[in-house]
Amino acid sequence: MDFSKNILETIGNTPLVKLNKIVAEIDALVLAKVETFNPGNSVKDRMAVKMIEDAEADGRLKPGGTIIEGTSGNTGMGLALVAIVKGYKLICVISDKQSKEKMDILRAVGAKVVVCPTDVEPTDPRSYYSVSKRLAQETPNSWYVNQYDNLSNSLAHYEQTGPEIWKQTEGKITHFVVGVGTGGTISGVGKYLKEKNPNIKIWGIDTYGSVFKKYHETGIFDENEIYSYITEGIGEDILPKNVDFSLIDGFTKVTDKDAAVYTRKIALEEGIFVGNSAGACIKGLLQLKEHFKPDDVVVVLFHDSGSRYVGKMFNDDWMRERGFLEENVTKAEDVIKDHIDKELIVVRTEELVSHAIERMRKYKISQIPVVDINGFVGSVDETDLFRSYVADKNVAEKPIKEVMSKPFPIVKLGTPIEEVSRLFSKENDAVLIDLGNGSHHIITKYDIIGSIK
Template sequence: MKYAKNILETIGNTPLVKINNLTKEIDALVLAKVETFNPGNSVKDRMAVKMIDDAEADGRLKPGGTIIEGTSGNTGMGLALVAIVRGYKLICVISDKQSKEKMDILRAVGARVVVCPTDVEPSDPRSYYSVSKRLAEETENSWYVNQYDNPSNALAHYEQTAPELWEQTDGKITHFVVGVGTGGTISGVAKYLKAKNPNVKVWGIDTYGSVFKKYHETGIFDENEIYSYITEGIGEDILPKNVDFSLIDGFTKVTDKDAAVYTRRLALEEGIFVGNSAGAAIKGLLQLKDNFKPDDVVVVLFHDSGSRYVGKMFNDDWMRERGFLEEEVTKAVDLIKDHQDKPLVIVRTEELVSHAIERLKRYKISQIPVIDTTGFVGSIDETDLFRSYVEDKNIADKPIKDIMGKPYPIVKATASMEEISKLINKDNQAVLVELENGKHHIITKHDVISSIK
């Protein structure tokens, strides 16, 4: 009988899959190393086992101990599998920009999850780097993994991932392209491949808001480059020791939008349901196309599974809110498609101002049309409401008709963007669109701005 003694023995030997549709403009063979086939659904399973093996061997991790790590989610999952099999406790410190799916999955496999703010300096006591270190100091019989500086991270890919690539390509690999976060994957694979063939080129995929590309090209750590970004799993605001810049031939940066769009395209056009960093990697590879020749064998690594981004990149509403969804907006009805199925929030002339205030708060909106038995007769805007309140503190008990502004203009569902834009100005904050069923909906400045790509 053939079987694994435990789930850890199923890690590795992931397939190499030809990319056929997205890379038609690249005159080379493009293969993807699809790491979602690991039991924890990511490349991080490999180094999680290696880091724990080495920590057990030298006594840093003792029986029954607690493993503590700052993670974007995938390393935490790999560590959780080992912790379960070998009897350790696990605390994962994660930033609040990571997907809810990642947090839920970590809790599902027994990890305690501590969530920290993203938009703080690494040295800030609230950052997930600082919180991880503090928890390790405060927790008895614990071990802080520190994947960023832990040499076992890169060593796992030198010993496992790279030899697999060499064997699977029969030694014909000419380029390796991968997103860079902790640096373990790119550095470990690069060291092995370049030892086998010094002509192999290794390219890192970076994101805007990260320091890697500029530092590699200039040696300058530019803090002005650091800002919050959406793409998960790649890029850093620090320089991890595992990033060996001497082994990397170059970096290319990919925008949040392109990473998200190409993540979805991989699923729709290749049938490969992988994560956000894979979208960044395939777009980065396309940006590098001039570096490839017809006989080249280009391998791009896909880190993790699309299941961890169902509420984000694979959610139309999430994509649309950020202007990432490639939809053509040309007329009034296009602007309200996100909330067309929801009833229009209104107030009546004889209701009290307090009722309007309550609806503004409850629905988190800024404008409300006012109606009476004849139809739309006025409007309430939060800015005018605030001004009226400053002048008269008893305004909440007055009827709406005493403070309402002019009614919003009404346009047809087919009204053009140009027509709508002319109607929305400093004196008029919204328009109403009349739908085919006779109902009305509201278009605000926010709707128009959100449609701008």
């Protein structure tokens, strides 16, 4: 009978799949190493086993111990599978930018999940780096994995992933392209491939908000490059020991929007349901297309499964909120379609300024049209009210008509967005759209900016 003794024996030997439509503009053979075929649905299964086995061998991890790790979710899943099979407890420390699906999956496989804020310095006691270390110090019989600096991470890919790719391509691979986070995959695979053929090019995919690309090119760790970003699984605000920059031929950076858009494209155009870093890799691959020749064999690695991003990149509302959804915005109503059914908030000429302020606070808005029995006669916004207050501290008890500005311009349904945009100025922060049924809606600068692709 042909069977595995446990789930860990099914890790590895993932397929190479030819990409077609999505890489049509690349004049080379492009193959995807689809790591979702691992039991934990990500490449991280490989190094999770290796790190734990090495820690067991040298006594860092003892029977019945607790494994503690800061993770973006995928390493945690791999560790969880090993912990289940080998009888360990697991605490995963995760940043709040990671998808809810990742957190729920970790809990489903028995991990305790501790969530930390994303937008803090690595040295901040609230960061998931700091919290992981603290928990390891406080928890008896525990072992802190530290996938960033644990060289068993890259060794797993040197021993497994690299040889698989070499064998599957019959040594014909010319380029390896992969997202860089902890650095284990690119360094381990890169080391093996370059030992086999020093001419193989190793390209890393970075994200905006990360330090890798500039550090590789200049040797400068520029803290000004560090800021919060949405893309998951790649990029860092630290320099992990697993990143061997000497093995990497170059980096290209991919925006959050492009990573998200191409994550969806892979599913729609290739039928491969993979995660956020795969989208970044494909967009990065296209950015590098001038480096590839017709006879080249390019391998791009897809880290994880799209199932972990159903509430994010594969959710239209989430994409639309961030301006990532590629929709055709040509008319006035297009920019407000998500809230066009909401009632227009107005204030009457004889109401007090305090009433307008109260409405702004309640509905979290900055501009309000002013009406009387004849229709729209004026407008107020935060700037008007602030200036009025500076001039007269008792302004809150005055009627709106004493502080209001000109009424907002009114456009009809179907008005081209270019025409609407021209109506905005220093003196005018909003436009009203006549919905044709006796009601109106407001278009703000924020709505116009949100429609920019």
